[in-house]
Amino acid sequence: MTRALALMRFIGDVMRALDQKLLRDLWRIKGQAGAIALVVAVGVLLLVMMSGMISSLEETRTTYYERYRLADVFAPVTRAPKKMLDRLAEIPGVDAVEGRIQGGALVDMAGQDLPVRAQVVSLPEWREPRLNGVYLAEGQMPQAGRNDEVLILRSFAKAHDLALGDRLAATMHGNRRDFRVVGIAQAPEFLFNVPAGEFVPDDNRFAVLWMNEEALEAAFDLKGAFNEALLSLERGAQVEPVLTAVDALLARYGGLGAYGVGDQMSNRFLSEEIKGLNATAKAVPPIFMGVAAFLLYIVISRMVQAEREQIGLIKAFGYTDVEVALHYVKLVIVIALTGALLGCLGGVWSGRLLAGVYQSLYHFPFLVFRVEPSSFAAGILVSVLAAVVGGASVLRRVFALTPAVAMRPPAPADFSRSGAISDSLKRWLDQPSRMVLRRVMRNPGRVFGAVIGIAAGMGLSSAQLSVMSGFNDVLDKTYGVVDRSDVAVTFFEQMPEKTAFDLAHLPGVIEVEPTRAVSAVLRHGPEYYRGGITGLVPGAKLSRALDKDGADIEMPTRGIVLAKALADILNVQPGGTITVEVLEGRRPVLELHVARIADTLLGAPAYMQLEALNTAMNEPGRISGAFLRVDAEAYPALFAALKDVPKVAGVTRKDDARAAMKKLMDAGAGTMRFVMAAIAGIITFGIVYNSARISFGEQSRDLASLRVMGFSQGEASFILLGELALVVILAIPVGVLIGYGLSFLVAAGFSTDLYQIPTEFKADAYGVAGAAVVLAAVISGWLVKREIGRVDLVATLKTRE
Template sequence: MGALNHKLLRDLWRIKGQAGAIALVVAVGVLLLVMMSGMISSLDETRRTYYERYRLADVFAPVVRAPEKMLERLAAIPGVDAVEGRIQGGALVEIAGQDMPVRAQIVSLPPWREPRLNGVYLADGRMPQAGRTEEVLLLRSFAKAHGLTLGDHLSATMHGSRRDFRIVGIAQAPEFLFTIAPGEFVPDDARFAVIWMNQDALEAAYDLKGAFNEALLKLERGAQVEPVLAAADALLDRYGGLGSYALEDQLSNRFLSEEIKGLRTTSSVVPPIFMAVAAFLLYIVVSRMVQSEREQIGLIKAFGYTDWEVSLHYIKLVVAIALFGAALGCAGGVWSGRLLAGVYQAVYHFPFLVFRVEPSSFVSGVAVSVLAAMAGGLLVLRQVFALTPAVAMRPPAPADYSRSGALNARLKRWLDQPSRMVLRRVVRNPGRVFGAVLGIAAGMGLSSAQLTVMSGFDDTLDQTFDVIDRSDVAVTFFEQMPDKTAFALQHLPGVIEVEPTRSVSAVLRHGTESYRGGITGLMPGARLSRAVDADHADIPMPDAGIVLAKALADILKVGPGDQIMVEVLEGRRPVLEVPVARIADTLLGAPAFMKLDVLNRELNEPGRITGAYLRVDAQAYPALFAALKDVPSVAGVSRKSDSRAAMKKLMDSGAGTMRFIMAAIAGIITFGIVYNTARISFGEQARDLASLRVMGFTQGEAAFILLGELAIVVFLAIPLGVAIGYGLSFLVAAGFSTDLYQISTDFKPDTYGLAGGAVVAAAILSGWLVKRDIEKVDLVATLKTRE
């Protein structure tokens, strides 16, 4: 081993505290990169395998009623590989001990064979036997939520008649990774069931003998989906086609895609921030080390070592620290990824999910960390090249402090000698102090941004369910109903106020952009379900035009005054061209609003509603739900408190879990940066502090001189950290926002106060650790010139 390599090992041991703090920053960045990239690839691979193994359709074509012979014509469409027809419908399920009825989707199973498409994974039990109309499969997540097992009985109201069923199997399916009740946008395992039963039983229940109301199409490899959608719509239009759609628009798949998209966005934003902080810290450490070792560098060069050899020594130093951090990060990324995989499997109801990291993730993690470290180290190489042996081996010229005489005289009146020494050191080294301030501010910015986003999740819930939605209960109907139905609801037990509404499925288009969703018709002056602007003021429904949620306006790339195309997917399926009147500040979903009578007029269907929002006396809930169970037209009942709890559960799981992980990591990083700053300052001043001790200063006075500078740096870093955190909060919030919900980023003084308090606490702990080192200093050894 060469002399410089021996020196490298000694240097690493000497700065082990600083090196460990920097390696921790690098490790965190690599951990997030490995964990998130592994999670993305695992979710992608699991989804692809699950979809292929159980033959999930590429195209879904709902229809009112079509004869089975149409399946042959659908199969003849160019690009179609396989076709399956099935029957599905809505139902209300009664759960023992629960007042409110639960919505369910009933799906048919073909007799005597496995489904060609959209297969079912049987988690427990067996398939229903042909001819046994009372036997059903129940979705595993719903069964688990209510404690239902094999052999239990269910009572459900289907198409106006009540039926009793026996559970013979517990199932999962790739099309129901998320279970979302019609008319809602929040998945909830406990409030929506999926039931599979024999096709002949459903044919009788829904009067669809020899017919189907949904066609499933699997495409050939490489086939274009758009021509198939157009051909399927053309064939099914005369039978009441409701608009075919591709797998990418299927609700469950859309939720999962949004989750993966959010992970990708977060992984592209957060790890680079940590790497940039690590590069900056390495720059500070190496540049100060070069300054403190100028005499050694001069001596090394005098012995014949070239500038490049000396520079390579310091590059090896930063690379060694980066590699150690990267190794820790890779191991931590695999460990944390496996833990997170269990969370994702439970949330998304995969029958299997194995966390697997591609080798490229490890390679990229190590490469990024090394490149970031080298970027920080290369910036100081010019200092090495600039040092000639003759100049470097001389002590540096003392600084000229003659101009500060008047300042010293003034300070003597107010400050004692140790305090003046602290202040002079800060004033005379502005560049070094600014670097320390910036490093701590960056750490505080990461923490405050995470805290702001965590608060933003709660704000999204509060604004949506307290400001925008003021109802207590929402009721939806199986089909369009006359508006006088709302008056009938007014007379149900406990109902204080009724506000009718209408929802229409539609595809909204603007240029090349499109979004499959719907339009909600609101009453003038709506009070229970409102459209609001950024200031939470009501947006009056215009007499002409449409009001879009901000998220939807961003997707379609439209603003007020622009024209959009609305392709209605029900009834006569008209195509409307309407202007955008306003942009609403909704935080959940991507809805579009129109005035109720204007929407009905555009559809040429006056006086029609599909649901209503109710304000209800809380004491009358049991009587109200019992009355709604006996109304055949009611498709579902949802309580706002249940929707809020489901939304919070969704935000706190899956990608939402990452915000807790990242907040904890940001706190660790903040401590690492503060501790590293204190260690660097101690390393620079160890000789000076030892000299002061010899001159008669006490340990407490010597510690005050060192820690006083840290206190000033922290004091200056906190306001800068607030500014950095505010800017970062928008980037982090954008990474967590999806089509389902948008995270608000309002300025919250308490979150920044908490982040600042964490920095102060980290400074106190770091100061205590460094003070212990001051007390252990060997004065004689420290005052010796290190060869």
């Protein structure tokens, strides 16, 4: 027992001595350690923030959907008697059924020329709805028998500063009605508010109104009927058989195709957002951990080389290889843990800020950012493992050093076969410049590592800047090249082609271009996509179909043109055939030849020539909307005239649509591109600063010796910083290549069914990233240059080398 206690006391004394050395080492390399810890912190911050945001969104969505009973199946229909609800409830797997009335309206806002598109939804008068309930944020539910009372969507109320008691005028089914706002509400089916026929949300231009069922029965002439059935399923029930059964029952009543909650627009956008965050969380943090491991390898390698004599002396005093190696492992772990803890705190802080962005974008009534303990554990564990891996390969040198060898100065490197400078260069270069060039030529491996590290940071920065520029290109091309109209008009139903001529006679209209949009499910084998087909007139000028290069997509007289994104989803090639299940009118099923596949910018569209689409539908001369070129001074008169057209479902001004699109791109996951650009700048500085510090640590004795030999401090600084400058010059073109490659990956990550981000060489993006690297080098050089004046010349003169 006495021997054991003595051994434990000895081990404690040993560890205390090494721990004191550990603290001194950390203070000595505090700049490098801080930069590496910052890189680790950024990786952990992203991991914690994104994983927390993913879990928060998923849990909030699940809770919100369950609490307010979002339906599992939506079944729109033209008109079906309420007795059919009992038949729907008998379908195997169905748990509950609710019938309701929903339709379109135009809301006339005081002081606003442009009518606001709205969706009106019925509420049962004497009970809570079984499915698709509403969250009442303010006020009360409409009273039974009060057909002039409405609830309005909270986001629309905030956008127009509406309050309880305010009056609204709306045109529904050709009739103008006045309403009083008695409540402000939110609902899980309207997290992402996109009006029918559009793909960009805009709280200013889209409203949701809830009112008593009796009021909507009268407004839409649906007494004793419904035009949408909602179904919830039993646990474990399969959706597809239920959809098939629902379509079969409602077909005779003008069923428009039942679909599951996965295809519900609001839920679909949210699911894509979570999917994108998940992919980013898996791909990005490992990049930062890899960079941190590389930097730690360089730093620990230099420390072991510089402390050869100390290692030999420590071993001579009886310390084992394991104890000495553990000392350096602890150094690595302390740096990694410091960065990980900073990252965890930063991840929680930034996650809470991001939660506010998502709550505003998706209109959750509540969204609490919460991180699972496993995310913290994963961030800390991954950072420590990456750090240990980065330093572990160096520890072999610690084991290999015996006291006798370690306490002798290392043998000078043999540069007899490398680093030779031609006589012609010698004539042009002075002595300090030759020393810089010779050092670079004699250490190609170390220089290559520094070049790749700096280039990687620059590449990440330039890729993010390219994507940011790509977002702006999408806006410019979509609303400047693709869409050349001023105003888009849509109708509640398909109209005769002569309606376009009627629009041409409205005030201020210069040119009219009709179009037709048909909702459909496109199938090819087991793959399907719920979207639609757009019919364009030959030689369309106001709304064009363009490929990613800006060239017009030629519309064939027969067949369909698919966007590449859509063709990939359907797994179809040019010349193939797809099945199109039309979800309106007589609901025909079409077999269409794929005439062409085009790489488009916006969404996953399918195009046909308007006449070819009408022929395939066996409905000649039909349109669903029109694009107008308008005299800007005539906007008020035009909008006033359109309000009086009963069949007009919506009017969209291009400038408003552009602003909404920009807001969408800048929100949600689009916010991440700004975050990633800032983080890329941080990592670039960390790599450049570490490269400068490592170079100084390796050359400090050489620089001191040069000072003793008579070199000025400026000449010594030039030798040190000249190498850094040369490394940066070599790194910039490599960073351009890396950035160009990364831009494809980043653009693919941010692209969705809604829009594709183009990947082009952006000279300004790479110029800014290169300038950031140069600025980081200048700042790092200035910080390191101060250390040159602090080199102990007396200690250098006593060195045995």
